[in-house]
Structures are given as C-alpha cells and as structure tokens.
Amino acid sequence: MLSAMCLGGVTKAHPHVFVDARTGFVFGSDRQLEAIKIAWLYDEFTTLVLFETLELDLDQDGQLNDSDRIKILEGETNWPQNYKGDIYLEVLGQDYPLGRPKAASVKLDANQIEVTFDLPLSKPTEVDSSPIFLRLYDPFFYFAYTIVSVEASPDLPEDCEAQIVHFDPTAAEIVLQDKLAALGREDRPEIENVGRLFSDEVQLTCG
Amino acid sequence: MWLKFSVIVLGMWAVGAAAWGIVPWFEIQRWAVGEQRTFQNVMASALRSIQAGNSQAAWTLCSATAAYGFFHALGPGHGKVLIGGASLASGATLIRLSTITFLSSLAQAATAIILVGGFYFILQIGSADLTDLTETWLAPASYLTIAAIGAVLIFRGARSWYQMSQVKQATHGCCGHAHGPSVNDVATLTSTRDAVALIASIAIRPCTGALFVLVISARFDAFAVGCLAVVTMGLGTAIFNQMVATSGVAARWLIGLGARNHKGMQAISATLHLTVGFMIIALSVGMLLP
Numbered sequence: 001m002l003s004a005m006c007l008g009g010v011t012k013a014h015p016h017v018f019v020d021a022r023t024g025f026v027f028g029s030d031r032q033l034e035a036i037k038i039a040w041l042y043d044e045f046t047t048l049v050l051f052e053t054l055e056l057d058l059d060q061d062g063q064l065n066d067s068d069r070i071k072i073l074e075g076e077t078n079w080p081q082n083y084k085g086d087i088y089l090e091v092l093g094q095d096y097p098l099g100r101p102k103a104a105s106v107k108l109d110a111n112q113i114e115v116t117f118d119l120p121l122s123k124p125t126e127v128d129s130s131p132i133f134l135r136l137y138d139p140f141f142y143f144a145y146t147i148v149s150v151e152a153s154p155d156l157p158e159d160c161e162a163q164i165v166h167f168d169p170t171a172a173e174i175v176l177q178d179k180l181a182a183l184g185r186e187d188r189p190e191i192e193n194v195g196r197l198f199s200d201e202v203q204l205t206c207g
Numbered sequence: 208m209w210l211k212f213s214v215i216v217l218g219m220w221a222v223g224a225a226a227w228g229i230v231p232w233f234e235i236q237r238w239a240v241g242e243q244r245t246f247q248n249v250m251a252s253a254l255r256s257i258q259a260g261n262s263q264a265a266w267t268l269c270s271a272t273a274a275y276g277f278f279h280a281l282g283p284g285h286g287k288v289l290i291g292g293a294s295l296a297s298g299a300t301l302i303r304l305s306t307i308t309f310l311s312s313l314a315q316a317a318t319a320i321i322l323v324g325g326f327y328f329i330l331q332i333g334s335a336d337l338t339d340l341t342e343t344w345l346a347p348a349s350y351l352t353i354a355a356i357g358a359v360l361i362f363r364g365a366r367s368w369y370q371m372s373q374v375k376q377a378t379h380g381c382c383g384h385a386h387g388p389s390v391n392d393v394a395t396l397t398s399t400r401d402a403v404a405l406i407a408s409i410a411i412r413p414c415t416g417a418l419f420v421l422v423i424s425a426r427f428d429a430f431a432v433g434c435l436a437v438v439t440m441g442l443g444t445a446i447f448n449q450m451v452a453t454s455g456v457a458a459r460w461l462i463g464l465g466a467r468n469h470k471g472m473q474a475i476s477a478t479l480h481l482t483v484g485f486m487i488i489a490l491s492v493g494m495l496l497p
Contacts, residue, residue: 015282016415018244043244044251049419052426053335111255144240170233 015144018043021136023202024151031157032124033204036098036134038087039116040076041148047113064108076115077101086143087119088196090133097122127160127206137199147200160206167200212368215478219462239281246275250420250436258427265432272420272436276312276443279416286311286409288490289353290448292483293405294455296360297396298476304452307402309445314410315417316441320434322413323421328430334422338415349412350491356408357487364480371473416440 024037042050051057054075056068064072079085079100089096104117125132136145150162249271256264280287290311294304322341326332332340396402417437424433459479466472 015240015243018247043248045247045419048251048254048423049334052419052423053333055333111251144244170231 015141017046017143019136019143019145020148021145022149022151023134023136023147024153025156025160025162025204026118026153027155027157027160028124030124031126031206033121033127033132034124035102035118035120036087036089037116037118037151037153038085038101038136039114041109041112041114044111047108047111050113064106069106072106072113072115073104076106077104077117085119086136086138086145088133088135088137089121090135091125092130096125096132127204129205129207131203131205134202134204135196135199137196141198145199147202150202157206160204162202162204165201165203167198211474212478215475216482218465219478219482222458222462235281239278243275243278246271246278247416250275254420254423254427257424257429257432265429265435268420268432268436269439272440273443275416276414276440276445277447278443279414280444280447286315286444286448287451288487289356289405289409291451291455292357292360292487293396294452295459296364296476296479296483297401299396301453301456303396303402304456305449307396307405308448308452309442311406311409312441312445312448313438314406315413315444316437318410319413319417319421319437323418323425323433324430327422327425334418337418337422341413341415341418345412349408352404352408352411354488354491356404357484357491360480360484360487362484364477364484367473367477367480371470371477414440414444 020041022037022039022041025033026035026037028034050072054068054071056064056071059065077100084098085101087098089098099120099122101117101119104115106113106115108114136147138145147164147166150164152162156162250268253264253268253271257268290304290308293299293307297304299307322337326337326340327334396405417440420436420440421430421433424430424436462475462479463472466475
C-alpha cells in the first residue's frame with residue numbers, strides 16, 4: 001500500500017484505506033518487552049487496488065503465488081526512512097524508538113490481504129505498573145486503523161495485562177478543546193500530538 | 208467604519224462558534240467514515256461480480272459509488288470549503304449555486320475519466336503513477352487555484368470597503384448625491400467567468416477513489432461501467448455539496464436580516480468576502496503544507 005498510495009501522501013483527512021489491525025507483545029526470558037506483533041488486514045477495495053497497482057495474480061487463479069508475496073512484502077515492509085509504519089509506542093510519556101519489520105508474511109483471506117510482521121523495539125524495556133501505550137494512526141488519516149484484537153502471546157508474563165481502549169470521540173474532543181484553550185498566544189498547536197487523540201490504543205501494564 | 212466592520216466580524220464568529228459547539232462533529236465524522244467503509248466494500252464486491260460476468264452488478268456498483276461519493280464528501284475537503292464559502296459570500300441565487308455545484312462534481316468525474324482514459328489506456332501509465340501524478344501535481348494545483356479565488360474574494364471585499372469609505376468622505380463634503388458602488392460591485396459568482404473558475408478549481412483534482420474504480424474496472428474489461436459508476440459518485444458528492452450550498456445561502460440570508468438598509472447589506476457582503484477569502488486561503492495553504 002505504501003508504494004502505491006502513501007508516497008503521494010499529501011491527501012489529508014479523507015480515509016481511503018481501512019485497516020483492521022491485530023496486535024501482540026513479544027517478551028524475552030528476562031521479562032523485558034522486545035517487540036510488537038502487528039497484523040494489518042486491508043479492506044476489500046484496497047485489496048483490489050493492491051492487485052491492480054502491483055499487478056498481482058497475473059495467472060488469474062485468485063491465489064497469491066511467491067512472486068506476488070514478494071511484491072506485496074516489498075511495498076509493505078521495506079519502509080522509506082521517514083516512515084514509521086504508523087505505529088507509535090509510548091513509554092513513560094515519550095515516543096519510544098522502534099526498529100524495522102521482521103519475520104513478515106502475507107496471506108489472502110476472504111478477498112482481503114493481510115500482512116503480518118514483528119516490529120522490534122530499538123532496545124528491550126521493562127514494563128511496570130505505569131502503562132505503555134501502543135497506538136496505530138496515520139497523521140494524515142488517509143489510512144484509518146481499527147485495533148480489533150490484542151493477542152495473548154504465550155510469553156506474556158502472568159502479571160501483565162494488555163487491553164484495547166477504543167477511540168472515544170467525545171473524550172477526544174474534550175481533550176482537544178482543553179489543549180487548544182491552554183495554548184498561549186505564542187504557542188503553536190502540537191499537531192503531532194493531536195493525531196493520537198483520534199486513535200485506538202492498547203494499554204500494557206505489568207505488576 | 209472600523210467599528211462597523213468589527214461588529215459584523217464578531218457577530219459572524221459568534222454564530223460560527225455556537226454552531227461548532229452545538230453540532231457533534233466528531234460523532235458525525237466517525238459515522239460518515241463507517242458508512243464510507245461499508246460502501247467501499249460493496250464497491251469491491253460489485254466489481255468482482257462484474258468481473259465474474261454478472262452484468263446486474265453494474266447497478267449495485269453505481270448505487271454504492273453514489274453513496275460513497277456522498278459520505279466521502281462529509282470529510283473536510285476542498286470542494287466543500289469553496290462551495291460553502293462561495294455560497295456565503297457570493298450574490299448568486301440558490302439555483303445558480305446548485306447548478307455550479309452539480310457541474311463541478313460532474314467535471315471532477317470527467318477529469319478522472321479523462322486521466323484514466325488518456326494515461327492508462329493510451330500512454331499505458333500504471334495506476335500507481337497515476338495517483339502519484341494526482342497527489343503531486345493536481346492536488347497542489349487545485350489548492351493554489353482555490354487560494355487564488357480566496358485572494359480575489361479578499362480583494363473584492365477590501366475594494367468595496369474602500370469605495371464605501373470614499374463615498375462617505377464625498378458625502379461629508381458638499382455635493383450630497385453620492386455615486387455609491389452598487390451592491391453588484393462586490394457580488395461574486397454572478398458572472399460566467401467566476402463560475403468557470405470555481406468549477407475548474409474543484410475539477411482539476413479528481414478523487415483517488417474515482418481513479419481506482421476506473422482503473423480496476425478497466426482491468427476487468429468494464430471501463431464503460433466504471434465511467435458510469437464514477438458519474439454517479441460525482442452525483443453523490445454533488446448532493447452533499449448541495450446541502451452545504453443551501454446552508455451557506457440560508458446563513459447569508461440570516462446575516463442579511465441584520466442589515467437595515469442597502470448600505471448595511473453592502474458592508475455585510477464586503478465583510479463576508481474578506482472573512483471567507485481569508486478562511487479559504489488559510490485552509491488551502493494548510494492543505495498545501497507537508
């Protein structure tokens with residue numbers, strides 16, 4: 001989708017691509033959070049667009065073959081430098097740096113393409129009772145993400161809990177208004193922080 | 208003069224702020240996005256069914272694209288800003304504005320058809336490059352044109368205020384009979400030239416959704432059906448913009464009630480030109496920035 005649509009990403013505030021996302025957390029043996037699991041399930045129309053733009057399924061058997069998979073994964077996981085996958089991890093109130101996709105795979109299910117990969121943290125981190133937030137959003141809203149599940153991975157420590165908090169328009173509006181009201185004359189709105197108000201999030205806490 | 212100007216501007220801001228506070232914008236937006244998603248999926252299955260040889264699916268496709276056009280238009284976009292602004296500031300009648308609204312949506316559909324017809328079929332340019340072309344060149348071109356229209360509105364509003372102040376000075380003199388500018392001097396969109404500029408600025412940039420419908424239908428050997436579907440998509444968009452234009456005209460009428468006489472009306476019209484012009488420029492420049 002990236003190569004097809006995002007490079008011309010000046011379109012704003014009109015979602016064209018709908019993504020149902022599944023998420024998960026990967027822990028190391030030392031109880032440190034090492035990576036995030038992501039699955040992007042594209043809507044049926046976007047799947048058709050991908051077929052067209054990437055010239056997939058040239059043999060027209062309705063299935064993806066190896067060369068189709070390579071083409072999709074190239075576009076989906078070989079991100080340009082300035083693209084972070086619309087994936088944001090907040091640890092102790094700070095944006096936590098993430099690596100690049102690993103162990104990526106793609107499948108076609110009920111006319112929808114799904115891309116799955118692991119996104120390692122730049123450095124593993126401890127998780128305690130102050131929540132870590134995982135958010136998926138496109139600041140330009142060309143892609144509309146919905147987090148549909150957070151999967152219980154077997155290595156999630158017993159005292160850890162991950163839960164989805166869906167975007168609440170009323171709450172977002174109140175926070176936004178407070179933010180705007182708090183701005184002094186010389187302040188400029190922090191646009192990059194506004195986008196997260198409008199996204200679903202996963203809260204992870206341990207202990 | 209400045210007092211009058213400030214009063215009118217403050218009044219308009221108060222009405223705008225009240226509208227912002229009462230209407231649950233985020234809820235509406237969310238609902239519209241959900242509906243858009245539904246119809247986008249219906250479009251996909253209709254296209255697949257057309258590929259499988261079911262010609263009845265063309266009707267499903269056209270209804271789905273019409274609904275898609277309507278709900279897609281609910282998001283903040285360039286057409287609405289301009290249509291809304293024009294209906295607020297201009298002196299055009301509702302019928303005239305409706306015609307312009309429908310023509311601009313149809314012209315936008317035509318641009319998509321010409322782009323895909325020309326580039327995809329004749330020059331064999333892929334759809335990825337086509338969307339790149341749209342986003343890199345046509346979208347900024349459209350915003351620039353829209354910003355230019357905003358500048359024209361500001362110019363006309365400012366000129367009208369200037370003329371009114373001149374008239375005032377003149378009547379303060381001796382002659383008594385003032386050659387005031389008629390209200391037509393500041394009424395925008397009453398000429399064909401204005402209408403064409405407005406339609407063109409919207410039509411330059413086609414919706415990517417329309418481009419994709421055309422490209423996919425072309426791949427499925429059903430380009431004609433795709434064209435029809437894109438026209439109904441334009442009609443869906445036009446119906447929404449029609450609502451925007453009607454509200455704009457209604458708002459203009461309400462604001463006009465406050466005017467006691469011809470001169471008051473002219474002051475309001477000039478102020479509307481200035482305010483709407485600045486709003487249009489601010490929004491279109493905002494869209495242009497990365």
